[in-house]
Amino acid sequence: MTDTSSFLEDVWELFSWRILSNYVSPWELSQIKAEIKEWDRWCGVWSSWARRHVDRGDATAAAKQSIMGALNLYLDFINMFVMLLQLFGNRE
Helix, strand or coil: CCCCHHHHHHHHHHHHHHHHCCCCCHHHHHHHHHHCCCHHHHHHHHHHHHHHHHHHHHHHHHHHHHHHHHHHHHHHHHHHHHHHHHHHCCCC
16 A cells, blocks of 8 residues: 555645635634545545535525525515505595
């Protein structure tokens, strides 16, 4: 088996700026670096961290969607109330 530790260090040095520019926080980068001790684990670790990001994004999108649905329903009721006032309200 070949020693890939220097190769791994070179990759970190060359691509850390690129990784950080793609919304990976410095804290996450240090956590990922701690998990990757050899080149063979690179893809597996990055894939698991990517899955966590996707799951968090999906949960956030679902929460926003339910809030927007509730706001739309609320506005529908207000609009119906205003329409009923226009139809049956006293016009004096």
